[in-house]
Amino acid sequence: MGLLALGVFTLVDASTIVAPSSVNTVGPQAFPYAVGVLLVLTSLALFVDLARGHGGAAEEGEDVDPSATTDWATVLKLTGSFAALVVLVEPLGWPIAATVLFGGAAWSLGARPWWRPVLVGAVLAFTTQVLFTQLLDLYLPAGPLEGVSFLG
Amino acid sequence: MGDFGALLDGFATALQPMYLLYALIGVTLGTAVGVLPGIGPAMTLALLLPLTYSLEPTAAFIMFAGIYYGGMYGGSTTSILLNAPGESSSIITALEGNRMAKAGRGSAALATAAIGSFVAGTIATVALTLVAPTIARLAVQLGPADYVALLVLAFLTVAAVLGSSPPRGIASLGIGLFLGLVGTDTLTGQQRFTLGLPALADGIDVVVVAVGVFAVGEALYVASRMRRGPIPLVPAGKGWMTKDDWRRSWKPWLRGTAIGFPIGTLPAGGAEVGTFLSYSAERKLSKHREEFGKGAIEGVAGPEAANNASAAGVLVPLLTLGLPTSATAAILISAFQSYGIQPGPLLFQDESALIWALIASLYIGNVLLLVLNLPLVGIWVKLLQIPRPYLYAGILTFAALGSYSVGASTEDLVLLFLLGLLGWAMRNFGFPIAPAVVGLILGPIAEEQLRRALAISQGDPTVLVTSPFAAVVYAALVVFLFLGWWLRRRQARTEAELAAVVATPAESERSSS
Structure with a gap:
């Protein structure tokens, strides 16, 4: 289960890393670049976090059964x-x-x-x-x- | 005195029968939707936003004010009777309130929450009335560089304080910032991140994003791991607050207000932190400490008051600086923007009549809430019993309705669902949702101010830190981050204490006897 979570998590992260590379080459780019750098840095930080064993805790809620697996x-x-x-x-x-x-x-x-x-x-x-x-x-x-x- | 006259004018507007009706509709709908399990105040606002599209601004804002306070209030009923908080700011209420309800004192808990919300809401609105115009007058002198500093402050504190860990908060913020980039650049007309799709050229509508990540995301998330079986609802019970309850409630109400309002005004994560602080303060000060964890009325009265006081506090930076410090506030901003009104220091000058009518209707909304909630508890209880399949199907339907009615385009519906999948994934992996919404709204503003500041300085980046105000803000940022870290540690400690109290009721009973 943890492995699966990690796998999907990597995918999520990959998509955040792809985002900055799709920055267009024309027009005002400064801000998108800043956002891109921010995303890359945080995804790296999250990898470190994850490697240390701090997985994400799924959100809780009134109608959520925390022990259930994804249906x-x-x-x-x-x-x-x-x-x-x-x-x-x-x-x-x-x-x-x-x-x-x-x-x-x-x-x-x-x-x-x-x-x-x-x-x-x-x-x-x-x-x-x-x-x-x-x-x-x-x-x-x-x-x-x-x-x-x-x-x- | 000018402000006082303006406030009276505001009341004169808001008390017109037509506007009173809108306030009443707003409060009722806000509470009704807020009561529904799984729906927090931010989602309430996002879902109900479309109802106001065809209204003129004053009516719309009066209705927003009602929905805002109503949605805040609705959550407490849910947590007292269902012991499962919809929003993190109701965790404490759930803890003590639900135990009171199980002990047959549910109506006393509901009453102290309602009256406490009223007291706190009213005092905090007075504080808002006094503080906001002054801040706005000071804020008029701020330049673009100062704004950049303020926005950086808002970004970092929101990302760091909301959610489980700073990297996750910042990642969520980054997602929001990215979504905010999609569309046509306002200064050069360049299309960015639109993938060549005409539907994305105008950017992604904030309502679609908010409804998508909050409502659709929540529905999918619940669907993917639904709790089956009967709903563990506790009956409200008979009876009313006793004299003793009153005696034990009024001080927590006032203390909760005093704690909640300032925390709401700081970009420190909105209501949640205040409720935890209030709870631990009450626990320390109480003469009935052994009751905490088993249904102490102070533990409902204080945090509920803090919750509502910070709801008003959040409006201070929102109205004076255009800075939303919670997801709910971010959606309020987008509501303003849909009327072409940009909250900020000029708001009190440019839209004076509108703003004072809004503030007046906050007072009125508070009174309406009190009048409405005490007798209508029975109806709210019925709402809690809606079978879950119908409830979440309804949320999906209204989410679709809201986004479709924005622009009558099926592309928006597709986008809505994709964003819903994003919200679902974020929930699954423990990413907070709120920073994304804040980033989406503030990103474009930050970019504009940044580019304006650099244009004035002709590309010299030192301008960003040399303005005295900006320098102060960056210094404050360091302090805030430290303060936020400290508050979180306090909160974690309170949670640990709570866990200990809950886990060993027998032991604490022994030690108290």
């Missing part, structure tokens, strides 16, 4: 739900896409039976649609429901 399946399902929103929001509109997002996310997190989160999601999605477009004057696409007076 990749759930994260993937959540990513899928979110991707669905990104793809669907323009063609199908916010109400439908958000229903999919909420339903999918809650289901991935363990809400059963499947229709309950979908129902809650639909209520939430339509409420926010009406609230945002009617009360707050902000744009949200209504999709095929375009033309329904209180949604657009």
Whole structure:
């Protein structure tokens, strides 16, 4: 486990080191260079830290089980739900896409039976649609429901 | 006296029924969202920011003030009834408050937290009213080099004090600074780090970053290691503060305020440090020391007061210098910026009416919170019982809603999720999130001031340290870093003491009898 954490940690660090090398060669560079140097120096400091055995303590929280290992399946399902929103929001509109997002996310997190989160999601999605477009004057696409007076 | 008149004008504005309504909405929403487990004040603000997009500035800021105080307050209810603090500044409240709740004195704990927050919030707002205009008047004379010094000070203290270790804090700051670089350079029009994507040319919207790393990151993090099973909620219980509770509470309230406000104004990491200091002070001074660790009311009253007092203290450097010293303050700044208002020394001159209305609404918000919270505890308890899958699905949905409504672009949604993955990774590996947000906001300001200072001096870097003010700031920086280190050590010691107290209740009982 510690090895895995170290591996991913190295990856994270590598990406911070790559950042300065992508500094563009034209235009104002002083500040980006300073940031780049800062990132490289801290990543080195972290390596030293890690070599001495000070690994990072994962953050604690109300709903976090500190002893649990990372549940990749759930994260993937959540990513899928979110991707669905990104793809669907323009063609199908916010109400439908958000229903999919909420339903999918809650289901991935363990809400059963499947229709309950979908129902809650639909209520939430339509409420926010009406609230945002009617009360707050902000744009949200209504999709095929375009033309329904209180949604657009 | 001019300030006093301006404050009265502010009240005249903020007390208009329409603005009162906005304050009420802000306080209610802020508390409601702040109560939800897993959501700290910074995330509350970030999630609710979109609601104010279509409002005119005064209404929006009055609502922010309410959300800010409400979100701060909401956390204490969560920690008393759920024993699992959402933000680090509520750890202490969770410790003593939750034990009180388990002993059936939950409502007394909630009451002392609410009234203590009110007392501390009001006194600290008075202090803010007195101190801020004076600082602003002094700050007007600062040049670009002085600003660079102040920003360096803010960067280093925020990175060093927030989070578990300085290198991690600075790494997080660096990530934020980098994100702040993305976009078109304001002085030359050069695109930087945009990867040729037009969506990145305008830079990354602060709301998208904040909501991404805080809200989406948190949802992913919780999802990846969720605590299954029933929610360990303690009922609030019946009863009210007894005479004895009052007698034991009022001094901690005042001491907590006295500790919290100055610490909030320093760039020393916001509310958290103050609560720990207040707790250890109360423990030392208490006549009921044996109760600490088992539900001592002083241990709720003092730290809660310190927490709220420092929330007001944080506003001092924010409004007068444009320096956010906590993640919450950084998001407040971005709210200001979205209205084209740059917090800083000129704010009290240029936007006088707006600022005084904001300060007046802080007073009003405090009163509303007190009125609202005592009777509405029942509703907040219901909110705590939302099944977790629905709660985090809801957070994701509102995060998406907020970012999408900024610019109605799906690129923002993709970006939001990528930043969420970043926030998740940072949490997983113990990197603090707050310095990244502070770096993102302050980075561009620092760069501009730095380049302006160097332009004036025609490239001579010594100008950065030769201004007397800047020299003083760099000297202060050394002192602050030392002070911060000392405070952390105190905090670590308090934590160790706490652990000892909690681990051996039987022993301390024996020794006390």
